[in-house]
Amino acid sequence: MLSTLYALLFYTASVLMVVGLALKIRKYARTPAPLKIPTTPAPTTRGGVVLRMAREVVFFESLFKSNKWIWLFGYLFHVGLLLVLLRHFRYFTNPVWWWVELIQPFGVYASFAMVAGLAGLWARRFLVERIRYISSPSDHLMLALLLAIGLSGMTMKFAAQTDIVAVKVFFLGLMRFQINELPMHLPLLVHLGLVAILMIIFPISKLLHVPGLFFSPSRNQVDNSRDKRHLAPWAAELEK
């Protein structure tokens, strides 16, 4: 019964996340940027822009320039999350890919970095007057959600282990449209429920910073306005 419920939950969450994100990305892609507004100094070539974006995505370059504490906590969290996510591929692949095997030990301990980063970010929302001022309930809840996902996951790894083989059978089954038995284990049910919630709110929350970064004109535009004329379709209409 609960297995069916979770199966439906994950199907729904996956569809909402994928379709929601696709719609948002389509909207960003289709909305014209009427003017050249890269924050200068900016690269003068496409290749340069790719490098600039890569530095933003991989190193959080602008954030590093801005505030070392936010960078440290944000970076710990994001890198930790990335490793943890990659580690989770083992529950969706059979046989497990070699590089997923390789990062297993790092992925396990990355959860500590992830949780430490989240705790640091959340502490700043209380301790730093300016950040307290700009925080909405949803900003706190987002951190609570991610922290709860991290901690429930760590509980299963380091304290109350779940029947991980059965969990893998459940998810491999879902990928083939079969519903297998999910272990009735509280930390697991909490973990999976919260992950589904995170997936559902992804396209309607500030998690849109993930696709948003790639569409940010101040970062992704080439500084070549004198050499190449840039004209939005609606602006071209004005010239007729």
Place this chain on the structure above:
Amino acid sequence: MVPLDDDSKKNDVRGPTGHPLEIPRLACGAMADLESYHAKPAHNEPLGFPGELIDDWKEVAIAKIGELASKNRAFQVYLDACVKCGACTDKCHYFLGTGDPKNMPVARQDLLRSVYRRYYTFAGKNFPWLVGARDLTREVLDEWYNYYHQCSQCRRCSVFCPYGIDTAEISMAAREILDTVGQGQKYCNEIIAKVKDVGNNLGLNPKALRATLEDLEEDLEEETGISVRLPLDEKGADILLITPSADFFAEPHIEGLLGYAKVFHAAGVSWTISSYASEAANFGMFIGSYENMREVSLRIRKAAQDLGVKRIVFGECGHAWRVAYSFLNTLAGPFDFLDQNYPIPQHILEFTHAEIEKGTLNFDKSRNDEYRMTYHDSCNVARGSRMGDKPGGQFEIPRAVLKAVCNNYFDMDRDTIKESTVCCGGGGGLLTDELMDLRTKGASPRMKALQQVTEDHGVTHMAAICAICKTQFSKVMPKFGYEMDSVLSVHQLVSNAIILDGQQTADDTSEAEE
């Protein structure tokens, strides 16, 4: 004699000299009541906006948010992407100067983002309390007016945002929404109306302009003993100079104009000013109006065509150079009728720098020895444009020219120059007397950085390449212990140092030569 003695410092608005970027405690509501003068119908209507607040302002404003989000990717993405990380919270000079939390970039964005969320997002429509969404009310509209006219659109926050969110884009959009419902700002809209009518921000007609330029030619002849021209409306000239109209009447701007004239003279090029497009400034950018910005830009295109010039060169003006460098090709291009061997448009500093590299200009640097200089990077030049071929040329070229004409040059604190430069406090349509309190407070980070180099290196003067910066500093510097003429045009220093062929040199400098 700069800075003034200690007694006068006691009356300064500044506190004890601190770090330029020292973060204040929050002072909620400190600037809530600061309201710049509203535009009258006569200012709004020529721009295509309703004269005063329309009856269905709420519906129109909400619809305008949606329209702008669909026409401008930056606005749409920036409304969605912010995670409230707080990286920008200490980056705005107005926040640093006032402590008002609504002058923190993210909080300023949220004034509009909260309304966008209420009407355009699932979470905001259904759970407004959760995501800080709120209804659009008259109070909110008034709050927009006051706080979006406390942003100089300098883009400093966008440098430090992990997603490049640019508060200037939000502030421009907010002002366009306000204009659309009849809540324009007098300072900006009156000026744009004047440009459309007469051709410049001052409303200086061609006859007066010609008389001014003739007077300046006489001054130049008196100073140098040779004829240095300031041509107006001369068909067939090679270069059309587009410069801020402040260069025709205000100090130290005018000294810069004389500098351009001397450089053109020494370079042996023919040039002209246009009475039809006698303005580099384009306040259409400040109010976020593509249509108005385009209309003002098209005057430049028409002037260039009518006069049959081959090149367009812009004088010293910050936001004008952003519009020229980044937008002119979009708004008024393509410029296929101009000489493609030169950048279109070109900055006067690019021109002067190229002449220095070629070795065509003779300088006596000692003529600027009375000055110990630093340089204020104007925000729009620094973060919204470029000079030369390489990224960062907008920082290197002005410094290279300054060092070619001055012996004593010192940079201010690294965190307050180049791409991290702090705004003069008067840009973005805020250079109006009723905002003087904000302008003074907003200038304090820059002034503290200046005080540091005054203490460390005995710096006496600061050069700038923006008409707004120059006017703003000459107004606020006295409040920080400097004389009002402590801000100089870069081309004023060029003008001081340049020795033209056949020029008589003043007696008191002859000893310094050789």
